[in-house]
Amino acid sequence: MKFVNLLKIALRALSNNKLRCFLTMLGIIIGVASVITMLAIGQGSKNSIKAQISEMGSNMIMIHPGNMQRGGVRQSADDMQTIKIEDYESLSRLPGIAAISPSVNSGGQLVYGNNNYPSSIYGVTPEYLEIRKLKIKDGTIFSDQDIRTAAKVCILGKTVIDNLFPDGQDPVGKVVRFGKIPMTVIGVLESKGTNSMGQDQDDVVLAPYTTVMKRILAIDYLQGIFASAVNEDKTNETIDQITEQLRVNHKLKDGVDDDFQIRSQQELSEMMNSTSDMMTVLLACIAGISLLVGGIGIMNIMYVSVTERTREIGLRMSIGARGIDILSQFLIEAVIISVTGGIIGILLGVIASWLVSVIANWPVYIQLYSVVLSFVVCTVTGIFFGWYPAQKASNLDPIEALRYE
Amino acid sequence: MSEKKEIIRVENLRREFMVGGEKVKALRGVSFTIHEGEFVTIMGTSGSGKSTLLNMLGCLDTPTSGEYCLDGVSVQAMSKNQRAVTRNRKIGFVFQNYNLLPKTTSIENVELPLLYNSSVSAKERREKAIQALQAVGLHDRLYHKSNQMSGGQQQRVAIARALVNDPVIILADEATGNLDTRTSFSILTLFQELHRRQRTIIFVTHNPDLALYSSRNIVLRDGKIVSDTYNDHPASAREVYESLPTDND
Numbered sequence: 069m070k071f072v073n074l075l076k077i078a079l080r081a082l083s084n085n086k087l088r089c090f091l092t093m094l095g096i097i098i099g100v101a102s103v104i105t106m107l108a109i110g111q112g113s114k115n116s117i118k119a120q121i122s123e124m125g126s127n128m129i130m131i132h133p134g135n136m137q138r139g140g141v142r143q144s145a146d147d148m149q150t151i152k153i154e155d156y157e158s159l160s161r162l163p164g165i166a167a168i169s170p171s172v173n174s175g176g177q178l179v180y181g182n183n184n185y186p187s188s189i190y191g192v193t194p195e196y197l198e199i200r201k202l203k204i205k206d207g208t209i210f211s212d213q214d215i216r217t218a219a220k221v222c223i224l225g226k227t228v229i230d231n232l233f234p235d236g237q238d239p240v241g242k243v244v245r246f247g248k249i250p251m252t253v254i255g256v257l258e259s260k261g262t263n264s265m266g267q268d269q270d271d272v273v274l275a276p277y278t279t280v281m282k283r284i285l286a287i288d289y290l291q292g293i294f295a296s297a298v299n300e301d302k303t304n305e306t307i308d309q310i311t312e313q314l315r316v317n318h319k320l321k322d323g324v325d326d327d328f329q330i331r332s333q334q335e336l337s338e339m340m341n342s343t344s345d346m347m348t349v350l351l352a353c354i355a356g357i358s359l360l361v362g363g364i365g366i367m368n369i370m371y372v373s374v375t376e377r378t379r380e381i382g383l384r385m386s387i388g389a390r391g392i393d394i395l396s397q398f399l400i401e402a403v404i405i406s407v408t409g410g411i412i413g414i415l416l417g418v419i420a421s422w423l424v425s426v427i428a429n430w431p432v433y434i435q436l437y438s439v440v441l442s443f444v445v446c447t448v449t450g451i452f453f454g455w456y457p458a459q460k461a462s463n464l465d466p467i468e469a470l471r472y473e
Numbered sequence: 474m475s476e477k478k479e480i481i482r483v484e485n486l487r488r489e490f491m492v493g494g495e496k497v498k499a500l501r502g503v504s505f506t507i508h509e510g511e512f513v514t515i516m517g518t519s520g521s522g523k524s525t526l527l528n529m530l531g532c533l534d535t536p537t538s539g540e541y542c543l544d545g546v547s548v549q550a551m552s553k554n555q556r557a558v559t560r561n562r563k564i565g566f567v568f569q570n571y572n573l574l575p576k577t578t579s580i581e582n583v584e585l586p587l588l589y590n591s592s593v594s595a596k597e598r599r600e601k602a603i604q605a606l607q608a609v610g611l612h613d614r615l616y617h618k619s620n621q622m623s624g625g626q627q628q629r630v631a632i633a634r635a636l637v638n639d640p641v642i643i644l645a646d647e648a649t650g651n652l653d654t655r656t657s658f659s660i661l662t663l664f665q666e667l668h669r670r671q672r673t674i675i676f677v678t679h680n681p682d683l684a685l686y687s688s689r690n691i692v693l694r695d696g697k698i699v700s701d702t703y704n705d706h707p708a709s710a711r712e713v714y715e716s717l718p719t720d721n722d
Contacts, residue, residue: 070591073588073589073591076588077588080574080577080581084576379572380572380574383568383574384585384589385533385557385560386531386533386560387560387561387566387586387589387634388557388558388560388561388562388586388589388590388638389557389561390554390557390558390589391553391554391557392554393557393589466533467534470568470572
């Protein structure tokens with residue numbers, strides 16, 4: 069028996085019942101389309117969360133002083149003064165670190181002319197821009213010279229500018245006051261908008277860390293260190309290097325708790341991912357169930373078809389169709405229904421995903437694997453649910469089948 | 474007659490069924506030999522075992538005991554699949570209710586047996602189907618669907634389907650049972666023509682009148698042969714057909 073012949077026989081039989089065929093297919097179409105759309109939405113939201121996190125600085129590692137017991141009294145981490153400039157300098161020599169910046173910050177009122185605005189000033193190095201994925205729109209970043217001399221210069225974010233310069237003046241070159249200290253604006257940051265947590269990333273003032281330490285806070289320790297790993301995969305390795313280096317610097321003996329804490333963006337992104345992974349699994353479950361229902365539809369209709377065509381089966385057997393030929397014919401019919409339904413479903417799913425992204429403005433992303441997966445599942449569904457009715461057809465006794473009314 | 478090839482040889486064929494725990498003997502030792510070119514009618518009332526015999530001869534069923542040789546090959550030794558292949562290559566069935574595929578053109582119906590024979594190419598298949606339809610006088614109805622044709626035409630398509638694989642034997646089961654008298658005779662005429670072209674035909678019927686038109690008549694009763702007579706001068710079905718009034722009157 070040639071496969072082409074079987075295919076021809078099956079197609080012929082299907083074309084005799086176009087409407088029924090289509091209605092059966094509809095179950096699969098809806099199932100597959102929902103699988104594709106659901107997975108596209110799930111993956112889309114995952115990708116957008118990932119993008120937002122990496123916008124905040126993808127491989128970012130944050131080092132803060134850790135809380136420590138001193139004479140039985142647990143101290144607030146903010147009061148700790150364990151991280152020094154020497155730590156920053158030694159960490160900057162580690163191989164796994166791409167960029168590093170100390171961090172000291174202070175809240176305060178910014179004043180320009182009649183306008184004032186409460187904001188935070190961050191004392192950093194130019195590498196901070198790289199770590200946080202910030203860009204200078206106008207002007208320049210402060211130089212090493214500025215850091216060495218604790219120059220009274222600053223860079224402003226968009227929100228700060230909007231409040232201090234409401235009439236649209238160019239802030240570069242102007243002198244603003246932070247508290248009592250006059251500072252020259254040398255640059256303007258490109259706007260980043262709010263992040264996924266709802267924080268305004270433009271409400272920021274950057275200055276050399278030496279300026280903030282010496283002129284504003286008058287401290288000799290760091291409040292934290294920001295660093296970025298060479299790449300995301302190396303983040304954990306780099307954290308280990310930093311831990312080791314800091315323990316050596318701080319002369320911590322084995323068994324003594326760290327007096328600092330390290331957090332990475334990766335932890336955050338893992339947490340976010342696990343949430344959206346769960347959502348994707350849930351969506352896929354719902355979609356999978358609808359595919360199952362479609363499969364049961366195929367089985368049902370194949371049963372009806374076998375009963376209805378008993379005489380035809382008897383005739384085919386009497387003119388020389390073997391059991392395997394009958395089995396193959398019905399199986400091929402079931403697979404044609406499910407695979408055609410699958411292809412239409414995939415197309416429909418792609419269109420639906422596109423509509424979701426255009427109309428509802430949700431991020432969607434169709435992965436190749438979800439398309440391949442639904443296609444494979446369809447074929448398997450067809451074979452699985454078509455098998456039993458086909459088996460029943462092939463086991464009919466030709467004499468009985470021919471006599472069937 | 475002895476120099477002709479043996480197509481069918483059955484010896485002491487028996488078939489028993491279990492119905493509701495009771496043994497029913499449908500065939501109780503049937504023996505005969507059919508040679509090439511014979512037109513045999515097998516007669517009998519219902520319950521005589523003629524359907525059982527036909528199923529046996531058509532390789533749809535196997536005997537409980539006895540010997541059946543078709544075209545020199547013993548059938549009861551065959552597996553289910555081998556019997557299917559034998560049906561496909563050596564037997565042509567014609568049924569009372571035609572058994573054409575619904576909503577399917579004549580030519581596709583006739584091609585059907587060849588679809589189950591992988592040694593026949595698509596081109597050959599089409600040619601043979603057209604030839605078979607020409608042989609039954611339906612060369613102008615190749616692409617008519619089965620439900621657009623009259624009973625007589627449908628039965629002609631069924632006969633063409635039985636001829637298309639060039640079988641050693643044509644088995645007809647009450648092939649005129651569903652047709653009116655005039656159409657019956659036109660179908661019978663067709664069978665006689667096939668007989669004249671040296672086709673071997675077995676025609677199973679309960680209608681005793683048909684014995685006049687065959688070359689040999691076997692009568693069954695209660696699973697046994699009660700008479701087996703040769704008819705050297707069969708009556709012409711064509712003459713009867715032509716003498717019958719047409720529907721137009």
